Amino acid sequence: MGSKEKDVVRRFYEIIGEGRPEALDEVCASDLVGHAGAGSNLADLKASIASYVAPFPDLAAEVRHLVQEGNLVCVWLSYTATHRAEFAGVPASGRHVKFAAWDLIRVQDGKIVEITQYCDLFTIMGQIGALPTAAPA
Template sequence: METTEKSVVRRFYEIVGSGRPEVLDEVCSAGLKGHAGAGSDLQELKNSVASLLAAFPDLTPDVRHLVQEGDLVSTWVSYTGTHQADFAGVPAGGRRVKFAAWDLIRVEDGEIVEITQYCDLFTIMSQIGALPTAAPA
């Protein structure tokens, strides 16, 4: 049986996959504290997700693992998408990307109150052609 905390976290990724970061209020506390890639608060989290979705509008999360200890849910997520707009100064190239992310999410009273996000930015940049792929022979 899935816990309430895990259900809230799954809903978070459903919202991201729907391309509607403006409705993250459904699962996130107004007082959300963010760390690393999540920004520092709910608005910065929304902006971060919106920025990623602007560059990869078909971004699709695939939740691989949800591990819970108390009110903390650790997630391992695989994302796929197509580079369709500027990302980190790199013009759209139409390339498909697949990258991993790890999030640590604290859920209290049915809301996400704290989130730390790390994603494999190196893989994204490599796949969109922003990094050299091999040293010359």
């Protein structure tokens, strides 16, 4: 079952998958409030997403679950990508990554007005070789 709010949220992830964080104005309010990984406003959100798109140009989001209550949409995602440029000080490794993310998004009048983002950065860093591996027993 669809809803207008869920449609806006799905479009948000399509824009990310297109590698066009600058186009988020299409679905985000200019006075957006961000929390955690989203930064504090729309400019921060665009910069945060750009910081993943640049090193992972094939970044793709698979929306696993969208749960809505009123105008709040909770999203569980799986991202996949290839590490093609420096990320968090780690040079391009060419490694494929897969990591989870959870977002809580508030939609009002057809636009995202508030977003809280969490992604599994620890898993990304391990997969691109930035963390030591466990020693064999």
